[in-house]
Amino acid sequence: MIAADAGPSKGAPTVYVCITCKRADEPEADPRPGALLAAATVSAAEGTGVVVCRVQCLANCTRGPSAAVRCNGSWAYIFGGLDIAHAGALVDGAKLLAGAADGIMPWRGRPEPLKRGLIARVPPINFEEPE
Amino acid sequence: MIAADAGPSKGAPTVYVCITCKRADEPEADPRPGALLAAATVSAAEGTGVVVCRVQCLANCTRGPSAAVRCNGSWAYIFGGLDIAHAGALVDGAKLLAGAADGIMPWRGRPEPLKRGLIARVPPINFEEPE
Numbered sequence: 396m397i398a399a400d401a402g403p404s405k406g407a408p409t410v411y412v413c414i415t416c417k418r419a420d421e422p423e424a425d426p427r428p429g430a431l432l433a434a435a436t437v438s439a440a441e442g443t444g445v446v447v448c449r450v451q452c453l454a455n456c457t458r459g460p461s462a463a464v465r466c467n468g469s470w471a472y473i474f475g476g477l478d479i480a481h482a483g484a485l486v487d488g489a490k491l492l493a494g495a496a497d498g499i500m501p502w503r504g505r506p507e508p509l510k511r512g513l514i515a516r517v518p519p520i521n522f523e524e525p526e
Numbered sequence: 527m528i529a530a531d532a533g534p535s536k537g538a539p540t541v542y543v544c545i546t547c548k549r550a551d552e553p554e555a556d557p558r559p560g561a562l563l564a565a566a567t568v569s570a571a572e573g574t575g576v577v578v579c580r581v582q583c584l585a586n587c588t589r590g591p592s593a594a595v596r597c598n599g600s601w602a603y604i605f606g607g608l609d610i611a612h613a614g615a616l617v618d619g620a621k622l623l624a625g626a627a628d629g630i631m632p633w634r635g636r637p638e639p640l641k642r643g644l645i646a647r648v649p650p651i652n653f654e655e656p657e
Binding site: 411448449450451452453454455461463465467471472473475513514515516517518520522523524 | 542579580581582583585586596598602603604606644645646649653654655
């Protein structure tokens, strides 16, 4: 288990927010909804030990705005259809994942935007499926 | 750079294939298209140093069959809309990624199913966006 309230460090629970993202049906204009979501997530993460990392593209462009959540040794989860109101949900999801000994974000207690917005997940390095 | 022709090892170029996947418009029946894709990918990977890992779910259920590709230190790529004919493309994509010093699968030379089937990507652990 990774303490979600530890200070930022390598392997801390991390939210990756795409700063280029917009909804597919929106025109291109600055500030991008993804950039606004990133800023809101930085604010929401203050004092939680959750690290927020801005990225240029998570390749989920048709279903953005997008973010991913991962801890060291956990599965990585990609979410789409987000907006600025979901910053707190991303931080809560990262904390939930940090507390999951099996590296899987539990469905129970998972913030609603991280249920309906789930795009895909990727196992941790060196994952082996239990027989 | 990770040698794609090295023997299987921790951190080797790896293809994760969802064995539960089917196309969303197909009825549930065994064998699952994902399981067939996994078996074909194991065959295609023989002698290449690419490791194939069967997984129960990549949470890309509405756009399956699904697979992910990653090397140690690389971005992870999730693909959907695959079928058994794409086993070789997955192995070729893993080798392409293994040869990419920046951990990013190049678009040029990427097998066509890994272009049109791209679902999302996730940065490596400890990723920091270049300023």
